[in-house]
Structure formats: C-alpha cells, structure tokens
Amino acid sequence: MEEELKEKLFNKKKVGWENLDTRRKEEIFNFCKDYMDFLNKAKTEREFVKEAKKIADLNGFKDLSEYDTLNAGDRVYFINRNKSMYLAIIGQEKMETGLHIIGSHVDSPRLDLKPNPLYEDDNMGYFKTHYYGGIKKYQWVTIPLAMYGVVILRDGSKVEINIGDEENDPVFCVTDLLPHLAAKQRQKTLEKGIEGEDLNLLIGSIPDEDQEKDKVKMNIVNLLNSKYNLVEEDFISAEIEIVPAGKAKNLGFDSSMILSYGHDDSFYPSK
Numbered sequence: 337m338e339e340e341l342k343e344k345l346f347n348k349k350k351v352g353w354e355n356l357d358t359r360r361k362e363e364i365f366n367f368c369k370d371y372m373d374f375l376n377k378a379k380t381e382r383e384f385v386k387e388a389k390k391i392a393d394l395n396g397f398k399d400l401s402e403y404d405t406l407n408a409g410d411r412v413y414f415i416n417r418n419k420s421m422y423l424a425i426i427g428q429e430k431m432e433t434g435l436h437i438i439g440s441h442v443d444s445p446r447l448d449l450k451p452n453p454l455y456e457d458d459n460m461g462y463f464k465t466h467y468y469g470g471i472k473k474y475q476w477v478t479i480p481l482a483m484y485g486v487v488i489l490r491d492g493s494k495v496e497i498n499i500g501d502e503e504n505d506p507v508f509c510v511t512d513l514l515p516h517l518a519a520k521q522r523q524k525t526l527e528k529g530i531e532g533e534d535l536n537l538l539i540g541s542i543p544d545e546d547q548e549k550d551k552v553k554m555n556i557v558n559l560l561n562s563k564y565n566l567v568e569e570d571f572i573s574a575e576i577e578i579v580p581a582g583k584a585k586n587l588g589f590d591s592s593m594i595l596s597y598g599h600d601d602s603f604y605p606s607k
Contacts, residue, residue, distance in 0.1 A: 372583075372585075380444075382485075385419060392411075399414070445470055447535055448465060448575075449465055459551075461539045461540040463536065476535055477530055484498055487576070488574070
C-alpha cells in the first residue's frame with residue numbers, strides 16, 4: 337500500500353539522459369567536441385573574441401561598421417577593445433516592444449603579470465603576479481601554466497604572446513614547498529597555506545655567463561628581446577595572463593563529463 341501511494345504521489349525523478357533518443361545523444365556528443373575545441377582556443381577574453389568572430393563570420397554576421405542603416409534580419413556584431421563582443425539580430429518590431437537578450441561573461445579566474453614583473457631570486461627567474469577572480473590559491477601551485485597576452489612595444493607595434501599550449505612549447509609554474517619542508521605550512525589554514533604574494537611564476541634558471549649580476553634575468557630578457565623585440569620597460573604596457581596549460585578532456589569511462597579550465601565560465605557561440 338505504501339509503495340502504491342508513493343507511486344501515485346511522489347515526483348518521478350529521472351536522469352535527463354534517459355529521456356533522449358539515440359539521435360539526440362549523438363547530437364550532444366558532437367556538440368561537445370566542438371565546444372571542447374572552442375575551450376582550448378578561448379582561454380582568455382582576447383582569445384575568446386578572436387574565435388567568436390570566426391564563428392560569427394561563418395554564420396552571416398558582419399561588423400556593425402559596415403552598415404549605414406540596419407534592416408530587419410541583419411546580423412551584426414561590435415567588438416570592444418578585442419575583449420568583449422556584442423552580437424545582434426535586428427528584429428521586425430520597434431525596440432520599445434522589447435528585446436531578447438543573452439548575456440555572458442567570458443573571463444575566467446587567472447593570474448596577471450604585474451607592471452614590472454621580472455626579477456631574479458636565488459639564481460632563478462620569476463614573474464610577479466596578482467590574481468584575478470575568485471581563485472583558490474592552493475590550486476595554482478605546481479601545475480603547468482600557459483601565458484597569453486599582448487605587449488605594446490616602444491614603437492607602438494603590438495606583439496601577441498601565446499606560450500604553453502602547443503606540443504613543443506615550454507610551460508611555467510608557481511612553486512611550492514616539498515612535503516618534508518612544509519611542517520609550518522601545514523599548520524596554517526587552507527586559506528593561508530598559499531598566500532597571494534607567493535604566486536610568483538617560475539620562468540627560467542640558465543645564467544648569462546658574461547654578466548656579473550642578474551645573470552638569469554639578463555638571459556631571459558635576451559631571449560624575450562630576440563623573439564619579440566621586447567625590453568623590460570615594455571612590460572609596463574603589457575597585458576599578459578597566466579592560465580592552466582593543457583587541453584579540455586572528456587571525464588569518466590563513459591566520457592559523460594568535461595574537465596577543462598574555463599568550463600564553468602565560457603559562453604560558446606555555436607552555429
């Protein structure tokens with residue numbers, strides 16, 4: 337009697353997957369492949385806008401600056417400083433009757449370089465950083481990190497930085513204490529175990545043997561200058577972001593979930 341009553345009165349909860357037919361399940365997996373590829377290419381706001389523009393162009397959207405007047409059905413976009421993007425499909429009715437709006441942020445928690453980040457300590461080269469967004473600091477130590485951003489050089493030209501996600505790229509990391517050296521650290525709370533000021537990026541260790549001081553720093557600056565025509569002063573006009581290196585992956589034996597940096601933050605403008 338009790339089971340019959342439950343059957344009659346209780347909400348019959350069912351996993352959404354169980355309500356899908358085979359065709360719909362295949363569509364979901366195909367969508368996720370494209371979505372994961374997008375996550376791999378769009379780890380920062382600038383990279384997101386770059387990829388979103390490609391998708392918009394393929395789907396008939398045009399830059400707003402190409403229009404003198406707008407008509408119903410026009411698909412337009414406006415890119416703001418290469419870090420945010422507005423897309424619109426012009427409707428039939430006047431704006432006073434209402435709008436359909438979808439809003440999403442495309443930034444994710446990360447580390448940013450400080451304006452004068454480069455220094456040497458104990459024969460190692462580092463970048464000073466400050467964190468952006470609500471990060472759990474202990475999650476950012478000893479993991480491979482990639483570097484994205486732009487630098488405006490002294491002559492006004494722009495250089496793009498993209499290091500850490502290609503197969504043969506080097507990566508970077510924030511160091512942590514070895515377990516047998518961390519007795520005092522373990523006594524701290526989770527929040528205080530890794531402080532914001534400790535999130536400095538390890539970037540090199542080979543010295544320039546021709547120098548008397550700052551040997552590692554000089555070697556790093558020489559490398560940056562030879563590749564990007566960059567000098568230390570140019571960091572003042574740089575916007576460089578540090579994010580986890582690596583690709584989005586399927587999670588679980590059944591590939592039923594996605595594990596990726598930015599997965600909970602990014603809006604995918606699918607076709």
